[in-house]
Amino acid sequence: MADALKIGIAGLGTVGASLAKILVERRDMLQTTCGRPIEIAAVTARSKGRDRGVDLSAAEWFDDPVALAREARIDVFVELMGGAGDPAHAAVKAALSRGVHVVTANKALLAAHGVELAGIAEENGCILNYEAAVAGGIPVIKALRESLTGNTISRVYGIMNGTCNYILTKMEKEGLSFEACLKEAQRLGYAEADPAFDIEGNDTAHKLSILTTLAFGTKISADDIYLEGITNISIDDIRAAADLGYRIKLLGVAQKTDTGVEQRVHPTMVPLDSVIAQVDGVTNAVAIESDILGELLMVGPGAGGNATASAVLGDIADIAKSRPGAQTVPALGRPAASLAPYKRAQIRKHHGGYFIRLSVEDRTGVFASIAKHMAENGISLESIVQRAQSTTESTDPKTIILVTHATMEDSVRKAVGSVKGEGYLVGEPQVIRIERPKTA
Numbered sequence: 001m002a003d004a005l006k007i008g009i010a011g012l013g014t015v016g017a018s019l020a021k022i023l024v025e026r027r028d029m030l031q032t033t034c035g036r037p038i039e040i041a042a043v044t045a046r047s048k049g050r051d052r053g054v055d056l057s058a059a060e061w062f063d064d065p066v067a068l069a070r071e072a073r074i075d076v077f078v079e080l081m082g083g084a085g086d087p088a089h090a091a092v093k094a095a096l097s098r099g100v101h102v103v104t105a106n107k108a109l110l111a112a113h114g115v116e117l118a119g120i121a122e123e124n125g126c127i128l129n130y131e132a133a134v135a136g137g138i139p140v141i142k143a144l145r146e147s148l149t150g151n152t153i154s155r156v157y158g159i160m161n162g163t164c165n166y167i168l169t170k171m172e173k174e175g176l177s178f179e180a181c182l183k184e185a186q187r188l189g190y191a192e193a194d195p196a197f198d199i200e201g202n203d204t205a206h207k208l209s210i211l212t213t214l215a216f217g218t219k220i221s222a223d224d225i226y227l228e229g230i231t232n233i234s235i236d237d238i239r240a241a242a243d244l245g246y247r248i249k250l251l252g253v254a255q256k257t258d259t260g261v262e263q264r265v266h267p268t269m270v271p272l273d274s275v276i277a278q279v280d281g282v283t284n285a286v287a288i289e290s291d292i293l294g295e296l297l298m299v300g301p302g303a304g305g306n307a308t309a310s311a312v313l314g315d316i317a318d319i320a321k322s323r324p325g326a327q328t329v330p331a332l333g334r335p336a337a338s339l340a341p342y343k344r345a346q347i348r349k350h351h352g353g354y355f356i357r358l359s360v361e362d363r364t365g366v367f368a369s370i371a372k373h374m375a376e377n378g379i380s381l382e383s384i385v386q387r388a389q390s391t392t393e394s395t396d397p398k399t400i401i402l403v404t405h406a407t408m409e410d411s412v413r414k415a416v417g418s419v420k421g422e423g424y425l426v427g428e429p430q431v432i433r434i435e436r437p438k439t440a
């Protein structure tokens with residue numbers, strides 16, 4: 001039997017505590033599948049005394065994660081603290097620099113420093129694994145980094161934030177308020193330490209930036225992502241979408257266009273009869289469109305202690321099974337130095353369908369005026385419907401909903417701007433992009 005693989009875990013919260021429990025409870029099973037025991041040799045967290053439902057007294061305790069990464073006698077440093085800055089950044093760098101493999105679930109860290117860290121891993125011949133960082137338990141990193149080698153990828157998109165999908169599902173199915181749904185997602189351990197990262201779309205953007213790099217071979221560029229979160233989505237939008245045969249999901253989309261690589265995160269209407277529309281709750285889904293394989297759609301748990309720990313464990317097991325000195329898979333799918341600069345596609349040139357919800361004063365000619373502005377900007381409409389608000393008083397505002405055929409974003413912005421200029425809108429217009437799966 002080979003020597004035990006010694007791991008150091010930094011962070012014993014939702015994910016770290018779940019991982020530690022699984023490693024202890026399934027020690028024998030893991031020893032058989034990995035061909036060697038996996039031993040928790042060192043740990044660190046903010047609070048030493050906290051009960052985590054697992055006995056870690058045999059592991060060396062460190063108060064400082066960077067000291068653990070620098071000094072502990074470990075083969076793998078498992079970073080489960082979170083945050084793009086220190087101590088996560090300094091600790092991961094310290095571990096890789098001395099040839100210690102790293103497993104992390106930290107997408108914020110990779111979005112900010114992934115190229116640098118991948119380079120350090122390559123220089124030191126070590127593995128940097130991060131399956132849990134994108135779409136939780138779904139093996140999307142492995143799929144892009146290894147299984148799809150040789151394919152040319154045209155689009156990657158999906159539901160990549162469990163908290164947002166949980167909120168949107170609960171609002172629609174149980175009629176609960178946004179705030180109540182978010183609290184529940186936090187209680188269940190799905191949300192980030194600062195849930196603004198979830199609901200404002202940053203977490204999806206971090207994940208998307210990693211997938212973009214793996215799919216298109218460009219440097220990670222999370223700051224170049226068009227970003228809209230879900231805080232502006234109302235129950236009225238969700239209901240109107242359903243009436244028209246759509247469901248609203250927060251999607252991350254990366255695709256090649258004539259002007260570069262488009263990366264965008266925003267609430268999106270997907271056809272009700274598509275698979276992605278049926279993906280509920282904390283479940284995530286990632287679709288990858290490629291030329292040899294075709295369309296791959298993966299659906300599975302996107303957040304939560306066990307789902308995430310499962311992906312971390314898979315990464316640790318890969319290291320346990322690897323042969324010392326053997327060639328390692330480059331962290332970002334190809335050598336970090338060979339990644340091309342990222343060229344941002346212009347969102348105004350985005351081509352697709354749009355849902356536009358307008359609240360208007362109940363005046364004669366408004367409907368015709370809106371239709372005229374759409375036509376003047378070359379926008380062809382799939383449907384246009386007018387509804388009364390909840391009360392029937394004739395002076396109350398009316399709601400007009402338009403669904404466009406595929407058109408240029410620039411035209412939609414111009415048309416909506418002209419409509420705003422007419423002075424009959426009540427409140428801000430709601431514009432939501434439509435995304436159509438190729439087949440699924």
Ligand SMILES: NC(=O)c1ccc[n+]([C@@H]2O[C@H](COP(=O)([O-])OP(=O)(O)OC[C@H]3O[C@@H](n4cnc5c(N)ncnc54)[C@H](O)[C@@H]3O)[C@@H](O)[C@H]2O)c1
Nearest residue numbers: 011012013014015045046080081082105106190303304308
């Ligand atoms: N919770 C999920 O569903 C989930 C899913 C995928 C990825 N992740 C990622 O996994 C990581 C951990 O998430 P979590 O939900 O377990 O977080 P958490 O807040 O529950 O736990 C964080 C742990 O790190 C420790 N920690 C934080 N800062 C520290 C510091 N400066 N020094 C020492 N210890 C420190 C905390 O004490 C705690 O034990 C994050 O990067 C997160 O984005 C979480």
Ligand SMILES: N[C@@H](CCO)C(=O)O
Nearest residue numbers: 161162163191192303
């Ligand atoms: N907060 C994240 C955790 C998983 O990355 C989510 O809700 O998806």
Ligand code: NA
Nearest residue numbers: 131134136138
């Ligand atoms: Na994953």
